[in-house]
Amino acid sequence: SQKIEQNSEALNIQEGKTATLTCNYTNYSPAYLQWYRQDPGRGPVFLLLIRENEKEKRKERLKVTFDTTLKQSLFHITASQPADSATYLCAPSRDNTDKLIFGTGTRLQVFP
Amino acid sequence: EAQVTQNPRYLITVTGKKLTVTCSQNMNHEYMSWYRQDPGLGLRQIYYSMNVEVTDKGDVPEGYKVSRKEKRNFPLILESPSPNQTSLYFCASRRSDPPNEQFFGPGTRLTVL
Numbered sequence: 692s693q694k695i696e697q698n699s700e701a702l703n704i705q706e707g708k709t710a711t712l713t714c715n716y717t718n719y720s721p722a723y724l725q726w727y728r729q730d731p732g733r734g735p736v737f738l739l740l741i742r743e744n745e746k747e748k749r750k751e752r753l754k755v756t757f758d759t760t761l762k763q764s765l766f767h768i769t770a771s772q773p774a775d776s777a778t779y780l781c782a783p784s785r786d787n788t789d790k791l792i793f794g795t796g797t798r799l800q801v802f803p
Numbered sequence: 804e805a806q807v808t809q810n811p812r813y814l815i816t817v818t819g820k821k822l823t824v825t826c827s828q829n830m831n832h833e834y835m836s837w838y839r840q841d842p843g844l845g846l847r848q849i850y851y852s853m854n855v856e857v858t859d860k861g862d863v864p865e866g867y868k869v870s871r872k873e874k875r876n877f878p879l880i881l882e883s884p885s886p887n888q889t890s891l892y893f894c895a896s897r898r899s900d901p902p903n904e905q906f907f908g909p910g911t912r913l914t915v916l
Contacts, residue, residue, distance in 0.1 A: 737905065
């Protein structure tokens, strides 16, 4: 069955450093991959979408890569700030009619 | 403001007492869905709807019902709630054509005693 894996352990980094979160998938060939941010007790908020034919996508301090050979997406936050502290979810999908399958998320904690 | 709204935000109820959680979106989205989120299990889809009068089961549909009589509304019905349905519930909507980013509601925290 399809499996989406994100590091379940929290990632703790110092303010100003680059945070890198990993999303691995197995038994799956998504054409799209989305990243969401979720704050405690609140709904996820869309951040970025990357297509299989795009190697990299950027938005301000955020960068996402998508390696279909490795079956992996990396999510980077440069110059991280305490306000970036949240749980980040990856969600691949095969096409625009396919449901999203969410990973369990990685909690990021940025310390001043 | 484009948004998905859910009501109630918090609900404590007892086993067997029927309840409905409402969901409404103002973005004219075709696709709507319900998720539950439990610690360690992540977001799991309960039901989804591709358009009015079109609904289908997600990964964990047992004990839930939905209806889609209007495009903007997608209520979640628990006919006979049980304690294992205690969870945080999210409604979401998106367009049917790409990009298909999902917009989530604020969540409903349900406790079934």
